Amino acid sequence: MTSALSDRSTDILARLTALRQADAPTHGGRVLSYVYDSGLAELDELAAEAIRIMQPVNGLDPTTFPSVAAMERDLVGFARRMLHGGDDVTGSVTSGGTESCLLAVKTARDVWRAAGGAGAPRLVAPVTVHAAFSKAAQYLGLDLDLVPVSADGQVAADALTARFGPDVALVVVSAPAYPHASLDPIAAVAAAAQAAGIACHVDACIGGWVLPWWSPDDPLPTWDFAAPGVTSISADLHKFGYAPKGASVLLHRGRDRHRAQYFATRRWPGYPVVNATMLGSKSAGALAAAWAIVERLGESGFAELAASCRRSTDAVTTAIDAIDGLRVVGSPVGPLCAVATDESLPAQRRVDPHHWADRVRSHGWLLQLQPGHLQSDGSRLPHTTHLTITPVTESVLPDLVAALRTAADEVRGVPAVTADDVLGALPVGFGDVLGSLANRSRPIDSAEASALLAGIGIRSGGALPERMAPLLALLESLPAPLTERLLVELLAGLVDP
Numbered sequence: 001m002t003s004a005l006s007d008r009s010t011d012i013l014a015r016l017t018a019l020r021q022a023d024a025p026t027h028g029g030r031v032l033s034y035v036y037d038s039g040l041a042e043l044d045e046l047a048a049e050a051i052r053i054m055q056p057v058n059g060l061d062p063t064t065f066p067s068v069a070a071m072e073r074d075l076v077g078f079a080r081r082m083l084h085g086g087d088d089v090t091g092s093v094t095s096g097g098t099e100s101c102l103l104a105v106k107t108a109r110d111v112w113r114a115a116g117g118a119g120a121p122r123l124v125a126p127v128t129v130h131a132a133f134s135k136a137a138q139y140l141g142l143d144l145d146l147v148p149v150s151a152d153g154q155v156a157a158d159a160l161t162a163r164f165g166p167d168v169a170l171v172v173v174s175a176p177a178y179p180h181a182s183l184d185p186i187a188a189v190a191a192a193a194q195a196a197g198i199a200c201h202v203d204a205c206i207g208g209w210v211l212p213w214w215s216p217d218d219p220l221p222t223w224d225f226a227a228p229g230v231t232s233i234s235a236d237l238h239k240f241g242y243a244p245k246g247a248s249v250l251l252h253r254g255r256d257r258h259r260a261q262y263f264a265t266r267r268w269p270g271y272p273v274v275n276a277t278m279l280g281s282k283s284a285g286a287l288a289a290a291w292a293i294v295e296r297l298g299e300s301g302f303a304e305l306a307a308s309c310r311r312s313t314d315a316v317t318t319a320i321d322a323i324d325g326l327r328v329v330g331s332p333v334g335p336l337c338a339v340a341t342d343e344s345l346p347a348q349r350r351v352d353p354h355h356w357a358d359r360v361r362s363h364g365w366l367l368q369l370q371p372g373h374l375q376s377d378g379s380r381l382p383h384t385t386h387l388t389i390t391p392v393t394e395s396v397l398p399d400l401v402a403a404l405r406t407a408a409d410e411v412r413g414v415p416a417v418t419a420d421d422v423l424g425a426l427p428v429g430f431g432d433v434l435g436s437l438a439n440r441s442r443p444i445d446s447a448e449a450s451a452l453l454a455g456i457g458i459r460s461g462g463a464l465p466e467r468m469a470p471l472l473a474l475l476e477s478l479p480a481p482l483t484e485r486l487l488v489e490l491l492a493g494l495v496d497p
């Protein structure tokens with residue numbers, strides 16, 4: 001294939017290959033977040049060829065390119081059967097989980113307004129709901145009402161339903177929630193939402209394509225359209241649908257609800273615009289890759305991959321629970337979990353999950369550090385380390401478990417980095433700068449933010465430190481708006497030419 005290319009093009013592709021050397025490995029199971037490796041090389045080849053065929057097709061207009069509608073219809077149909085939706089369930093393929101979540105919120109907001117809702121609508125959800133809903137609330141003008149969860153990440157149905165009122169446009173529950181893999185009390189919340197006339201979205205972005213086959217012998221509590229009152233569900237194809245990034249499904253119960261997701265206008269001098277999703281022009285490549293993979297796997301293929309994830313998840317969580325000083329948080333449902341320190345043990349036997357993640361990384365495995373979180377009721381969720389298990393994990397299981405054990409042995413008894421540690425280690429005068437920022441109405445600008453980052457050892461455009469535990473502790477101890485501004489500066493600096 002590359003033989004048809006000129007030398008210049010070949011050189012350009014070589015540069016791309018070289019750029020990838022710096023990236024975390026997307027295959028092989030060493031990265032336990034971000035990537036979802038089926039372990040089946042054929043699926044990657046199939047997806048690449050599907051993208052190649054459909055790459056130039058514009059998903060903007062399924063009337064000009066009927067292939068787009070055909071693939072989308074198949075995917076929506078498959079997802080509807082998988083999620084126990086009846087004939088009244090329909091939906092769209094979107095570019096990813098965030099877009100599905102944004103559109104679920106937009107739809108609920110517009111349905112609420114059409115039913116006479118006025119003012120700012122409210123979105124009720126457990127605090128563990130994905131940050132995409134915080135983004136949606138911010139973008140779309142809803143008040144976000146986050147309900148505290150217990151220490152094991154679980155929320156009580158009545159804690160959510162107690163917040164219901166005429167201004168609530170949407171309640172969101174997750175299957176499961178990303179931080180701790182807790183399965184929210186979906187059936188009870190959906191039933192109460194229906195009685196109150198409130199839309200209920202199930203965020204199954206991560207669980208949607210794996211939970212249907214998770215527990216064939218011991219059914220999970222009802223979490224999909226089989227629960228009356230569930231009005232929409234998001235399920236990401238580019239997670240446990242094993243598709244390349246850029247594909248998710250959003251389903252609605254009720255055609256009119258689905259139609260409320262659309263944007264249409266003929267009030268400009270150009271072509272009439274009708275968009276099911278947020279993007280306009282888009283390649284049909286991601287849709288085609290997802291379609292091809294779902295066609296290839298079918299029910300039985302997904303069931304086999306889910307069974308592999310299940311075996312590996314059980315093995316990993318059992319191994320972690322057996323490590324002195326660590327514990328798996330709550331009762332995770334699905335191929336992911338969070339790990340916290342075991343506070344029932346004396347300090348010298350505890351393992352701090354962030355020191356642990358840093359050590360695991362030095363052994364060649366990438367886990368995801370999650371900060372602690374102060375909830376609105378004053379209770380604190382501990383900082384944790386997140387693992388997502390995929391089918392490829394099974395092929396590296398003994399090595400992974402060995403690395404998890406060894407790393408724990410290496411940091412057992414090392415106390416967690418505290419806010420005082422990190423604030424005390426900051427350059428002299430840093431505290432004064434923070435204080436003056438706090439007392440000032442003008443927001444900090446880019447120059448000030450990059451100076452603050454430099455003060456904590458992060459150069460503009462530079463790499464993150466080898467050890468992430470101190471950085472996480474720092475981010476956790478600074479005021480949230482300042483942390484958020486510094487993170488923006490850090491990421492914006494990466495692409496600033």
Ligand SMILES: *Cc1c(COP(=O)(O)O)cnc(C)c1O
Pocket residue numbers: 096097098099101130132174176177178203204205206236
């Ligand atoms: C991944 C995820 C999202 C957001 O999806 P993106 O594909 O990253 O945009 C939303 N909710 C949950 C539960 C997720 O795991």
